[in-house]
Amino acid sequence: MESEIASEHLPFLRIYKDGRIERLTGTEIIPASLDATNDVVSKDVVYSPEHNLSVRLFLPHKSTELAAGDTKKLPLLIYIHGGAWIIESPFSPVYHNYLTEIVKSANCVAVSIQYRRAPEDPVPAAYEDSWSAIQWIFSHSGGSGPEDWINEYADFGRVFIAGDSAGGNISHHMAMRAGKEKLEPRIKGIAVVHPAFWGTDPVDEHDVQDRDMRSGIADVWEKIASPNSVNGTDDPLFNVLGSESDFSEMGCEKVLVAVAGKDVFVRxxxxxxxxxxxxxxxxxxxxxxxxxxxxxFHLLTPDSKNAPKFLKKLVEFIIG
Structure with a gap:
């Protein structure tokens, strides 16, 4: 007999009284493949045995066919997925397929990061894991890391971090930490896509004023994603705009900020x-x-007329 529901947080998950957590979306997995689907090969590599976390690597198939000694280094994209710190993974169809398109179009290497998710592992676990993965990736910058694809093909003079929604939020914080800890080689750029930044109060008269909507977003953060936040939605991890953090320490050369007019986070x-x-x-x-x-929109409706336009912009950011 199924246990009783303790709480329900649509559209993300249900929590049962026996402690079981049921994710309602973002759970489907597509396997990595060394067959050149869409001219891109992929594989999963464990970067954190302690937490059983992997990255999914993507490589243009033609790179693997170069003659010995004829290796051309490619831009390196580090991708941090969205999903409200709660759902999705690098292995879900939406992210696997999108990274495949980016890698094919930009002719780059991509490393898509898995991180621990709330509520089992609340914030700041996602940030700690993302930084751990970045450190693991950068351990290859001298060409002698544990993963051959990164050693052979990644150009550490052209490293980019990108993420959407919660992943866009995390991408900002990773660039800030890279600046403060003087990560070397320096990150070339970050793409902050529809970032999940928020605060208790609207940022201006055009920001969301609806109290129910604001409290709904606050509930996701305070009850599921980060229940240990002292300041609730004014936690500096979430309220990036209202925080006292000094952006001048940003550890990269350029930033692409992508917003959508009908997105709750646009302002x-x-x-x-x-x-x-x-x-x-x-x-x-x-x-x-x-x-x-x-x-x-570019992930949820990839066939929409503006999705290819945005993909083109992101590719130009990486190769420009």
Whole structure:
């Protein structure tokens, strides 16, 4: 007999009184493959035996066919998936397929990071794991790391971090930590896509005013993703725009901020770009806005007319 439901947090999960957690979406898995599906090969590699976490590596198939000694180094994309810190993984069809398209179009190496998720492992576990994965990836910068694909093909002079939603949030914090800890080689750029930044109060008169919607987002953060946050949604990890953090220490050369006009996070994303431009950080900030689209439209409706346009922009950011 099925146990009773303790709480329900749609559309993400149910928590049962016996402690069982049922994720309602983002659980499907597609296997990695050394067959050149869409001209890209992939494989999974454990980077954290302690937490049983892997990265999924993607490589253009033609790179593996180069003659010995004829290896051409490729840009390296580190990708951090979204899903409200609760659902999804690098192995889900939506992320596997999207990374495949990026790698094919940009002719780059990609490393998609798995991290521990709430509520079993609440924030800051996702941030700690993402940084751990970045350190593991950068252990290959001298060409003698544990994974041959990264050693042979990744150009550490052209490293990019990208993420959407919660992954966009994490990407910002990874670039900040890279700056503070002086990660070498330096990250070339980060793409912060529809970032999940929030706060207790609206950032301006155009931000979400609806109390039910604001409290719904607060509930996801305070009850599931980060129940240990002292300041709730004003936790500096979530309230990036309202925090006292000094953006001038951002550890990369350029930032692409992508927002969608019908996304609940749009005003936060635009405010983030404005704060970054005023921070004294010496890099370049580019803002891309699709006014008629919603949150993560390029992933949820990849056949929409604006999805290929955004993919093109992201590819240009990586290879430009």
């Amino acid at each position: 936060q994303g635009l405010g983030y770009a404005a704060k970054l431009k005023k921070s004294g950080w010496g890099g370049d900030v580019e803002v891309v806005e699709e006014e008629e689209e919603g949150h993560c």
